[in-house]
Amino acid sequence: MKTRDQVTDHPMPAAPSDNSRRAVLKFGVTGAAIAGFGGLLPNFGISAAMAADLGEGDIGVLNYAYALEQLEAAFYTMVLEKPFAEMTADETAILTDIRDHEVAHVEFLKTALAEKAIGPLEVDFSAVDFTSRDSVLQTAVTFEDLGVAAYNGAGKLITNVDYLAAAGSIVSVEARHAATVRDLLQPGSVAFAGPEVVDDKGLDVSLPPADVLAAAKPFITTDVTAMSL
Amino acid sequence: MNIHQNDSILGGLDPDLRAKMITNRRGLFGRAAVSLGALASAPLVLALSARQVFAADLPAQIVDTLNFALTLEHIEDAFYRTALEANFIPEEHKTVFRHIGLHEAAHVALLSGVLGDAAVKRPEADFTAGGKYPDVFSNFDTFVAVSSTFEDLGVAAYKGQAGNLIDNDDILTVALQIHSVEARHAAMVRRIGGKKAWDDAFDKPMTKEEVLAAAKPFLVA
Numbered sequence: 001m002k003t004r005d006q007v008t009d010h011p012m013p014a015a016p017s018d019n020s021r022r023a024v025l026k027f028g029v030t031g032a033a034i035a036g037f038g039g040l041l042p043n044f045g046i047s048a049a050m051a052a053d054l055g056e057g058d059i060g061v062l063n064y065a066y067a068l069e070q071l072e073a074a075f076y077t078m079v080l081e082k083p084f085a086e087m088t089a090d091e092t093a094i095l096t097d098i099r100d101h102e103v104a105h106v107e108f109l110k111t112a113l114a115e116k117a118i119g120p121l122e123v124d125f126s127a128v129d130f131t132s133r134d135s136v137l138q139t140a141v142t143f144e145d146l147g148v149a150a151y152n153g154a155g156k157l158i159t160n161v162d163y164l165a166a167a168g169s170i171v172s173v174e175a176r177h178a179a180t181v182r183d184l185l186q187p188g189s190v191a192f193a194g195p196e197v198v199d200d201k202g203l204d205v206s207l208p209p210a211d212v213l214a215a216a217k218p219f220i221t222t223d224v225t226a227m228s229l
Numbered sequence: 230m231n232i233h234q235n236d237s238i239l240g241g242l243d244p245d246l247r248a249k250m251i252t253n254r255r256g257l258f259g260r261a262a263v264s265l266g267a268l269a270s271a272p273l274v275l276a277l278s279a280r281q282v283f284a285a286d287l288p289a290q291i292v293d294t295l296n297f298a299l300t301l302e303h304i305e306d307a308f309y310r311t312a313l314e315a316n317f318i319p320e321e322h323k324t325v326f327r328h329i330g331l332h333e334a335a336h337v338a339l340l341s342g343v344l345g346d347a348a349v350k351r352p353e354a355d356f357t358a359g360g361k362y363p364d365v366f367s368n369f370d371t372f373v374a375v376s377s378t379f380e381d382l383g384v385a386a387y388k389g390q391a392g393n394l395i396d397n398d399d400i401l402t403v404a405l406q407i408h409s410v411e412a413r414h415a416a417m418v419r420r421i422g423g424k425k426a427w428d429d430a431f432d433k434p435m436t437k438e439e440v441l442a443a444a445k446p447f448l449v450a
Contacts, residue, residue, distance in 0.1 A: 202335030
């Protein structure tokens with residue numbers, strides 16, 4: 001298990017401002033950072049710091065989704081606070097809708113989880129150049145595709161049919177985001193559902209939590225580790 | 230980050246499903262239709278048999294749900310196949326619709342493969358919906374409107390059926406993996422039609438009855 005110090009010890013970023021480097025979610029409740037201890041989560045192997053607060057079973061899955069939605073919401077909030085120079089009206093409208101959707105997902109999951117919700121994640125977007133359209137949209141694609149893969153992989157971990165339905169209502173919106181931002185980067189091409197995300201069986205990506213958290217790790221300062229799966 | 234980790238029965242049949250999909254692809258684009266008979270090599274026949282055993286072991290609820298999905302995929306597959314053959318789609322949009330068509334053909338192949346003998350037949354479709362869209366395969370705007378309807382319907386249909394698959398992890402996961410592809414399609418077709426790619430933050434599911442009612446005008450009774 002990594003300690004908090006190890007995780008937070010990032011090298012100084014080259015370009016972006018302090019503001020973009022680390023930001024606590026603005027819409028989240030204020031609260032203590034997630035405690036840095038805990039054991040393996042029995043059912044799907046998210047371990048250590050986060051596991052203690054994720055909870056088990058369906059609550060754990062919802063908290064996992066809640067963490068990813070927090071990451072996305074924080075990202076788009078920052079994108080619109082510091083829009084890249086040549087952001088078109090169309091792009092602004094799209095990114096604003098996406099931000100509002102991610103915030104709505106955060107709020108929905110927070111409400112559903114009630115007192116079992118994890119606290120606000122601390123995020124790190126030092127790898128993103130918010131002045132660059134390419135950097136912003138590529139990061140958006142990364143987050144959206146990752147979100148789709150995460151929900152697709154988490155579906156089978158959910159036991160409550162109502163939670164599965166709720167996750168289903170969110171994941172297809174994430175897929176719509178993914179397709180749209182991909183199309184902004186490569187208009188009119190197959191990119192919206194390109195071969196790197198849809199295989200030759202016509203299937204989108206599905207990832208277990210451990211892989212998703214590993215991919216998200218560079219963007220999350222809060223200690224979130226996965227030991228198995 | 231790569232990733233199609235279907236260590237499932239479905240994933241295990243990959244090579245043969247691929248072979249079957251190639252037939253579909255050829256049918257979609259090819260000049261010379263390749264008959265399934267010509268491709269029915271011994272390994273393919275064996276694999277199909279294996280899938281039939283598999284389908285026979287599935288509970289009726291799952292077979293019914295997969296057949297419902299297969300029916301919708303058949304409609305979509307035939308829709309894009311016909312449209313691409315009619316050759317009216319503007320050059321700048323052909324790439325997208327060919328790509329969507331490939332996915333729908335792949336979904337038909339995948340679901341047919343899983344269901345084996347239990348698979349429903351391709352339904353007979355009327356894409357003019359009894360004359361409501363007479364120019365569906367000559368007027369691009371009409372075509373995009375119908376395409377958008379099918380894609381959004383597909384998203385809502387898979388979403389509505391997820392609960393019926395909750396007891397089978399592999400099949401639920403595959404259904405979710407198709408579901409999000411349909412959502413990517415839906416978003417792209419909406420964009421081509423000049424619309425927002427979404428309604429709001431949450432996509433709504435539809436029941437089987439609602440989906441069938443919406444699809445009914447396109448099905449020949």
